[in-house]
Structure formats: structure tokens, C-alpha cells
Amino acid sequence: MNQDSLLILEDTFKKYYFDNFDLLHVPNDSHEREFAYKKFNSKLYRHIALKSDKELHLLLMTQVPSDVYCSNARYSFPTLSMNAKDWQNADLIFDIDSKDLQLQCRNSHTCIKCLDCNAFSTSNSKCHKCNSHRFKVIVLLCKYCIAAAKKEAKKLCILLINNLGINKQNIFVYFSGNDGFHIHVNDSQYQLLGSRERADIVDYITLRDGSTINNNNRPEIKNSTKLKYNQTRIGVVSNNTEIKNTSSVIKTNVKTVEKNTQYVIKSIIDPNVTTDIHRIFRLPGSINSKSGMSKVLCKNLNLFDPLYDACFIDDCPTQILASCPIRFRLKDKKFGPFENERITVPKYVAIYMICKGLAEISQL
Ligand SMILES: [Zn+2]
Ligand SMILES: [Zn+2]
Secondary structure (H helix, E strand, C coil): CCHHHHHHHHHHHHHHHHHCHHHCCCCCCHHHCCEEEECCCCCEEEEECCCCHHHHHHHHHHHCCCEEEEECEEECCCCCCHHHCCEEEECEEEEEEHHHHCCHHHHHHEEEEECCCCCEECCCCCCCCCCCCCEEEEECCCHHHHHHHHHHHHHHHHHHHHHCCCCHHHEEEEECCCCEEEEEECCCCCCCCCHHHHHHHHHHHHCCCCCEECCCCCEECCCCHHHHHHHHHHHHHHCCCCCCCCCHHHHHHHHHHHHHHCCCCCCCCCHHHHCCCCCEEECCCCEECCCCEECEECCCCCCCCHHHHCCCCCCCEEEEEEEECCCEEECCEEECCEEEEEEEEEHHHHHHHHHHCCEEECCC
16 A cells, blocks of 8 residues: 555544544453554554543544454453453454455456455456466445345344343344344343353354254254253243343344244354454444445344445545446446546545445546
8 A cells, every 4th residue: 555545534534533433442341351453564463451431532533543353251350361361251243344245246246356466356266367376356345245145134133132132232243344133142141151162152043063953943942961060041932932022123134134034043153253251343434445335233134234234435536546447426426447547536536446346546
């Protein structure tokens, strides 16, 4: 990335943070959490304490991070090294990423950038110019992928409420800022579960590793020895209670999913995220440097459109040097393909393309 591109990213991110402090908060129990951040072109800084929103906002203004994270775990000493932190418990978290959904549309919005000659190709196996197999895969936002990820998020919420007995008021669905959704469960009966027990929850949700569907078309948790570690806590899993007192949003979701699939059987989640009890997870409200879009709460998942609801960057005309072999759509406008072209685009497109590695700021 050239110096001008770096400067515009930092300026844009700083302006976003300054204008949107109301979207960025530390959790209530922030004194027990570990915070972390990355700057553009630098390493990860972690084991950081932030005790108030004020301290968070100060960090955003002085460091201008490219990415900000907060632990799902609570610790007695969050700033010490991992083995001295004294783990207390951790929120249950889930990551639904479109890349895991094996969608047919994927190839049509994926390209590669050769690490040897810098050429862009639509092929996904080798550089079309020098035949190199060393490349970076670049995936652009796709409404079909988002719709499919949304569907998985809805199914997951239903499983969490209906089958795992989690209070719907403790479930928060966020757009990840790039290609999927993050689901946070704050305060549940599963807070104390270790990694192995969480793996059982993953098996249950994904129907992986021996979990089966019972006669009621519900997943049945396997009779694992691992479950003995916390039989009483996980016991609620097998209690298929009906959804009670759910909000209209969840009720709508239930109807939609049941109409489409007849019954809810599983959800495709990233197992590594859910089983990680020391995860530093992207902080809600922060910008994702992979896209320039923000991780935002989806108050109504059905109506959520990342292009409008997660894109906070203005449309000030910005000149870039762009290379992108595929056409893409942002905010109802089509862009590309571009072949090493100097073009003027709205700033949100410039930032998106620079974050994706498809453009540089061009001063001429
Ligand atoms: Zn090449
Ligand atoms: Zn797609």
C-alpha cells in the first residue's frame, strides 16, 4: 500500500471514529476484559485495559487503529500474559462466514492477486500472466452470500433460544463488517463452559461428529463423555422447550425459516471461534479494515442491508488507480471491471477497494 493510500485510510477511519463515538462502547465489565488493536501495516497490540468509553475513544483518536478487538473472556488480571490472566468465564460467541457456505455465486465475485507479478485474474487456481500459484484471494461483497449468511444466523438464533434455552434478550447479532455475521451471547448458562464442552455445542449446532436428528426433526446431542464435565449446565440442551415470549423479530424469523426449510436442523458456524474461550473478537461499532465497513448491530436482521447500514463513509469524489477484473455493486451503483485505470469514484468505493487491495490513491 502506498503512503497516500495509508494516509486516506487513517484519515477516514479517524473521522469515522470521531463522528460515531455513540456506536463504540466498552462492555459494562470492561475492567475484566482484554482489549487489543492493530494499526495499518503493524503488529497486533494486546493485553490492553480500557476501563471506560472515554479511554476507548482516546485510544481510537491517538492510535487510529485499523481493527479493534475485545475478549469474550473475563479475567481477574486482563493485562497480564495469557497464563497469568486468571480466566473467570467467557461469553458464547459464533461466527457465520459466507465463505463456509459453499455457494455457487462465490466464483463470480472472487479474484486473485498474484504475489509474484501483481497481476489480477478471475481464475482461482493460478496467475493468468505468470502461472504462479502464489496469490492472494480477494472476495467482494455479494448480496446472495449475505442473504445466505443471514439465513444461517436466523437458524442459529432459533437453535440457541429453542434448543439451548438461551434468553433471547442476551443474543446480539452483528454484521461482521466483511462477509458474514457475529453472534454474541452475553450472560448465559454456558459462560463457565470450557473449550471441550463448547465443542459439543458446536457439534450439536452443526450436526457434526455423531450428533443426530431425532424423531421431532431436532438435533440430538450425542452421548459424549465430554459432557460429563458439565452435565447439569449442558442438560438444558436436550430440553426442547417451545419459544415463549419471543419478540416479533424472532417470531418472524422462526416463521420465515420454518416456511423455507420445514424445520430447523442445523446452522453452519466456524467451530474455531465458538470453542475459543480466549478469543479477542472484533469490537462492535469498529471498522473492519478488510472492507472499510463497520461491525454493526442488526436490529432487524430481515431488513439489514450492509451496503447502507454498515457503510458510513461519505461519497466525496476520490481519485484512485484501480485494478479489478470483476464487476461489483456498492450502494446500488455498479463499478468495474478496471484494468489499471485512473478513475474518480465516491470515497466509500475508494476505501472499499483500497482495503480489498484493488486500488491505490493516485495523485496526478
Ligand atoms: Zn503472476
Ligand atoms: Zn455470493
